[in-house]
Amino acid sequence: MILVRLLIRRHRAMLGVWLLVLAGLCGGTVSSYQNTYATQQQRRTAVALAQDNRATTLLYGRLPDPGTAAQMFAWELGAILTVLTAVMAVLVAVAVTRAAEDDGTVELVRGCGVAPRRPLHSALVLLAGLALVLGVACGGAVGLGGCPGGTQRCGLRAQRRSPGRWREMPVNGWPTPALQRPRHSVRANTRRCCSIHGVTRMANGREPSDSSTTTSTSSSPILARRTPS
Amino acid sequence: MDAFDLSVVPGSVHGFLGPNGAGKSTTIRVLLGLYRASAGRVRVLGRDPARRGVSVTKRISYVPGEVTLWPNLSGQEVLDALAGLRGARNIAAEQRLVDEFALDTRRRVRTYSKGNRQKVALVAAFSAPTDLLVLDEPTSGLDPLMEDLFQRCVRDAAAAGRTVLLSSHVLGEVEAVCEAVTIIKDGRLVEAGRLADMRHLASSTITARPISGQAALVSERLRGLGVAVEIEADSVRLSAPRTLVPAVLGVLAEADADDITCTPAKLEDLFRRHYVAAAR
Numbered sequence: 001m002i003l004v005r006l007l008i009r010r011h012r013a014m015l016g017v018w019l020l021v022l023a024g025l026c027g028g029t030v031s032s033y034q035n036t037y038a039t040q041q042q043r044r045t046a047v048a049l050a051q052d053n054r055a056t057t058l059l060y061g062r063l064p065d066p067g068t069a070a071q072m073f074a075w076e077l078g079a080i081l082t083v084l085t086a087v088m089a090v091l092v093a094v095a096v097t098r099a100a101e102d103d104g105t106v107e108l109v110r111g112c113g114v115a116p117r118r119p120l121h122s123a124l125v126l127l128a129g130l131a132l133v134l135g136v137a138c139g140g141a142v143g144l145g146g147c148p149g150g151t152q153r154c155g156l157r158a159q160r161r162s163p164g165r166w167r168e169m170p171v172n173g174w175p176t177p178a179l180q181r182p183r184h185s186v187r188a189n190t191r192r193c194c195s196i197h198g199v200t201r202m203a204n205g206r207e208p209s210d211s212s213t214t215t216s217t218s219s220s221p222i223l224a225r226r227t228p229s
Numbered sequence: 230m231d232a233f234d235l236s237v238v239p240g241s242v243h244g245f246l247g248p249n250g251a252g253k254s255t256t257i258r259v260l261l262g263l264y265r266a267s268a269g270r271v272r273v274l275g276r277d278p279a280r281r282g283v284s285v286t287k288r289i290s291y292v293p294g295e296v297t298l299w300p301n302l303s304g305q306e307v308l309d310a311l312a313g314l315r316g317a318r319n320i321a322a323e324q325r326l327v328d329e330f331a332l333d334t335r336r337r338v339r340t341y342s343k344g345n346r347q348k349v350a351l352v353a354a355f356s357a358p359t360d361l362l363v364l365d366e367p368t369s370g371l372d373p374l375m376e377d378l379f380q381r382c383v384r385d386a387a388a389a390g391r392t393v394l395l396s397s398h399v400l401g402e403v404e405a406v407c408e409a410v411t412i413i414k415d416g417r418l419v420e421a422g423r424l425a426d427m428r429h430l431a432s433s434t435i436t437a438r439p440i441s442g443q444a445a446l447v448s449e450r451l452r453g454l455g456v457a458v459e460i461e462a463d464s465v466r467l468s469a470p471r472t473l474v475p476a477v478l479g480v481l482a483e484a485d486a487d488d489i490t491c492t493p494a495k496l497e498d499l500f501r502r503h504y505v506a507a508a509r
Binding site: 003006009012103109112115116 | 290314
């Protein structure tokens with residue numbers, strides 16, 4: 001345990017920055033989708049753009065209908081977060097294993113009566129702990145970051161409790177989008193859009209139809225987001 | 230490593246010498262169980278370090294040749310961490326050594342010079358309650374004052390019954406503290422034994438200044454004893470085996486020579502012949 005604490009102490013800056021950045025990304029994105037596509041029509045336009053775009057489909061998979069903020073979040077950030085988490089895992093794993101062997105601190109530690117495998121075990125414990133903390137932090141950040149704007153789940157719960165008040169309450173000047181969407185299970189939605197990585201989607205032959213795209217000019221949903229029609 | 234044998238008497242200070250790349254650090258790592266020997270028999274404190282590494286290294290203080298510490302920890306935190314990993318500590322001894330080595334343990338390791346990092350490792354090694362000290366070129370980077378202190382620490386450790394294996398390039402240091410030495414070259418044993426015995430086998434250097442004009446005569450009589458003599462200006466210089474030293478000095482005294490010096494073989498003379506540069 002001392003060795004794990006030592007590793008955390010040694011790499012606390014790197015670990016802290018990664019956790020903050022990834023959790024921050026999770027926390028900020030849902031509400032930013034909700035604010036950017038405040039009305040159903042704005043969102044529909046953006047969803048249509050994204051669904052017709054082959055580049056984004058290749059990168060993130062197909063954005064499923066009806067394209068709620070939660071679906072958009074899981075669709076776009078799911079992929080980005082996966083890649084960033086993988087990069088973090090590689091960098092941290094190298095820093096706590098090979099780099100320590102290379103700079104000689106493992107030799108110093110082993111010279112203090114530490115079993116040969118303990119440095120590796122400690123590194124694995126650190127990585128597992130980091131994954132756990134990252135998962136909790138991202139989940140928490142989505143919950144916290146989504147609620148003020150009204151993620152579907154929070155919105156629905158609030159609606160069930162006091163529908164009247166929520167219906168009248170605009171957030172940032174916009175009506176809460178969660179209240180305007182059809183009431184089906186958020187879980188099902190999330191589950192659906194969690195498995196939408198482009199390759200599998202396209203392999204299943206469900207890539208977006210090439211039907212005449214009248215609106216699609218932008219290749220990025222981020223660009224599309226900035227210019228909602 | 231091949232055809233190599235190293236045995237250290239418990240409670241002694243053993244010097245371990247050899248040119249760069251001779252295999253000193255490799256040997257030490259095998260002794261600590263960091264490397265596994267492909268052949269041969271290794272016993273440290275009566276145990277095989279390759280199989281029972283923990284029980285061996287728990288009783289060893291090791292100072293690596295290249296001391297790397299965690300840069301964002303302070304010196305005190307490093308000492309705490311090392312003691313914590315070992316699970317045994319002598320805080321009083323540690324504090325005393327920190328004071329003696331004039332080490333500022335509040336500073337971060339990243340601000341330390343090589344010598345200061347070395348000091349942290351030495352303080353941790355000497356203060357830990359261990360039976361064996363394995364020191365791999367521990368004084369590289371230390372200033373002369375600290376080297377004196379280091380030698381005192383080694384003597385104190387030996388006096389306390391601890392065994393010290395000291396790998397070093399500084400011959401004076403080995404000469405000052407070691408009772409026995411092992412010399413290694415290209416992974417092979419070159420020479421091993423008690424320093425006093427080795428010195429005894431080596432020649433002493435004798436210089437003297439005979440009365441003017443008698444240098445040739447004196448050198449002639451010295452050659453009669455069977456030693457090679459060089460004449461430099463009006464003085465003679467020769468290298469004589471221990472057994473011939475009294476006879477040589479007798480001849481010089483008889484000839485009323487001035488400035489007679491007799492220097493016993495230095496470790497350096499013993500080793501110089503083994504330190505022939507070989508690219509490794």
